[in-house]
Amino acid sequence: MYVKVPRLTAGLIVFLLIIVLSTGSSENDWDLNFCGTWRHAKGNLNLIVSLSTGCERISISAGKNTLSIKGKITAHCKRSDLIPLDSFGLSLEEESKFCLYWEPLLDQLKLQVGEKNLTLCWPSSLHGSCCTDLSYGANEPEATYGITNGTIKTDVITGKTYTGYNFSGQSIECKTLCDQASNFNGNMNIQYPCARSTEVEMKADFRGYNIKSPVTKGVSAEPTAIVHLPRALKQAAKNTSKVVVTFFTNNVLFQEGHKEVRILNNVVGITIENEIIAGLSEQIKIDFHHDAISKMHSRKCVSWDTRKDPLSVTWTVDGCETKQRGSEHTECSCNHLTYFAVLVQLQPKPVRHLLALSVITSLGCAVSVISCVALIVFLCRKSRRSKEHSIPIHLGLALSLVFLNLLFFFTGVLANVGGHSVCTWVGAALHYSLLSSFTWMGIQVFHTFWLVYIVFRPSPKPYVWNLVGFVLPAVPVIILAGVGGIYGVREVVQSTNDSSPYLMCWMEKTDTALLAHYFTNIMILIVLVFSGIVMLFLVYREIRTRDEWRNNRVAFLSIWGLSCLFGTTWSLTFLDFGPLSDFVLFLSCILNSFQGFLLMLRYCMLDWMRKQAGGSALGSSSTGSTRQQMLQTHEKS
The missing domain is CATH 2.60.120 (Jelly Rolls)
Incomplete structure (x- = not known):
């Protein structure tokens, strides 16, 4: 019997069915x-x-x-x-x-x-x-x-x-x-992945095998990963001849919430049941085809390290080599079995021209160490026949620069040979020497101000400067070392070959270490650069009216030398952006690594010109004012 249902009633029934179905799904x-x-x-x-x-x-x-x-x-x-x-x-x-x-x-x-x-x-x-x-x-x-x-x-x-x-x-x-989830979502790769596996029987005549990832309809006509199993895998397997290769399309399952890195597209798992395979004589090769990666972001092949913490996703580069085949293709060669993927480093950006910058830095540090040692000898001899108060300050800066450049010269070797255990101490020592150098530059700024503007009081004793320059920088370093997890091996990735990063002993890439870097290095550097620029302006205002200012050599050496003493060359660190970033990076590298040499050159030239002028670093004074005489005394040192 046919019963006619009113249109309003039919709509109400449909509405109730929707409510019932949605309630059931929740x-x-x-x-x-x-x-x-x-x-x-x-x-x-x-x-x-x-x-x-x-x-x-x-x-x-x-x-x-x-x-x-x-x-x-x-x-x-x-x-x-x-x-x-x-x-x-x-x-x-x-x-x-x-x-x-x-x-x-x-x-x-x-x-x-x-x-x-x-x-x-x-x-x-x-x-x-x-x-x-x-x-x-x-x-x-x-x-x-x-x-x-x-x-x-x-x-x-x-x-x-x-x-x-x-x-x-x-x-x-x-x-x-899997079919229901895929049909419901409309695209299996978006939310509801189904891992696909291929089981390979390695028979007696096994000579290698290639496996392609399944192609998802409507997404891509090409496989996103191709795995090559070498013949050595058959020899390494002892209890079974079956190897299982699994392709995971949902890489969210392998992400651990780190904002600076992310896993690309597929994750490939290669396992042999109840066996741990490592140290293969012939490597497994995995060709990953992925979205285009900009040269500004580094990528590397990683594997899931289950030995460190089997409950956590820990990606490591150990046992894998990375070969970039364009922006959309990465080849991974690994000598063990586990889960494999391509990890993209989003921050910080890889360093361009790393090899050239490393050569310049190493050369500059070596020259600066030799120059500072020569400068120390020169100042020690001068202190015997002169009682100038600025000599101990110059000695303190030269000693700190020797320590800084010497550690920086060997930091790469120590990181590769000693690893994390050695880098914990070397990184702390390098941080201390950097802070000590900054502190002595700050003392130079303060002492120059004292000589020029405070003329009726003697400057503090040398032991006061030594306490400030050598003891004070050790306080934050000791605190950070006590906190732990700050100092260790630091990877500097180069844009052309991110599979072989430059290793150095410094602060690690952690949030705590980054916070310590900003509160110690960056904050002190900002104060030093700002005070140094202000002091340079004040010194220039004092000497620009003097007759000796017409001598271009003396003027250049005076202002240039004071800029090195006051740490203003480090201001280039804040200008590493925009189209001139490469030029600024090279300029900063040259000036700061050769800083010891430039300081020695300034002292030697001023001493030579003092002898030529008959005892005055800037020649004879025409004004004879007290402040100018104090500045002249400072320039003699």
Whole structure:
């Protein structure tokens, strides 16, 4: 019997169906994204993980000192661990935020506690059965310690504190789930990836094999990765002859939130079950075809290092070589099996002309060391027949520059030979020598001001300058060394070959080290450069009316030498941008690395001209004013 439904009623039915369907989809999710706040006591905290294969349920519970994740939800991942959380810094607080992520298509389970990401189950290829359609079950009882503000994705469950939450799942064929997710989204590469695997049987006559990544319809007609398995892999495998190559298109699963780096496109996993393969005599080659990478950003082949921390994604360049084949092609050659990818360094930008700058710096440091030693000998001899107060200051600057240039000359060798353990000490020493040099330049500025403008009081004793110039810079260095994680090996990436970065001992690339760099080096440099420029202007105003100013050689040497003494050549550091950045970089490199030589040259020339003029560094004074006489005395030194 046909019943005619009014148009308004039909619309209401459709609207109600939409509400019912949307409600059902919010209660049952194909994956799991559960977050909450763990209320716990201060002290020792632990994570208990107990996972087994199957598809029944997963429970997240918490107590006074323990967070537990238990259940049967995985296809192949089995885990039973007690993980201390003391190193995460949670024991100092009474509440800690956490999130649990479950990806059925990859059989991956991740836990984020505070700012630490833990991979409880590694991602794997598409298997037979997936545990999905997760539904929210009954809560555990309320308690003082437990989980509060539980949310599923963006939906808040409750603001009360429960000891645990339960989720049950249903089993489904992974291929069916992958097709459903792909059809729902319209493009499998955007949000719902399905890792594809290829299993290769390495028979007795195995001579190598090439595997191409699956081509996604409507996305690209070319494979994004090609893997070449060498013949040496057959010889290295002892217990099995099967190797599995897996292509992951969702690299978000392998990102760890670092803003300065990101993983490009595909991640390739190469494994042999129950075997660790390393040190292959013939390397595995992986050709990655990716989006175009600008020359301003470096890229390198990396592998997932599971030895350092098997629970965290740790990418390392050890065991892999990088060959750039244009902006869209990178070839990786590695001697072990694990997960592989191309890592793009977004900040800082790679250094252009690194080889030329390194040669100039090394030459300049060597010449400056020799020049400063000669200058020290010259000043020591002069101090025997002269009681000028500025000689100890010049000696202090020369000594600090010797130490600075000597350490900088050998920093590359020490970083390659000694590694992180040696660079911790060398980096701290290099930082101290830099701060000491800046401090002595600041003392030169202050002493010049004292000579020119304060004429009725004697300048401070030499031991005061030594305390300020040598002891004061050690204070921040000792504090930073006590904090730890500041000094170590620093990589300087060159734009032409980012696979072989220049290693030096300096501050590491961490947020703490960057903050220390700004609060010590940059802040002191700004004060030094500003005060040096002001002092140069004041000195110029004093000597521009003198007869000796007409002598161009003396004028040039005076102002140029004072600019080196006052550290104003370091101001070029702040001009490294725009179209003239390369020119400024080379100019800054030349002036600062040859600074010791230029200072020695100035002292020798002024001393020679003093002898030619009969004892005056700038010749005879025409005005005879007290300030000019004090400036003349300063120029003699």
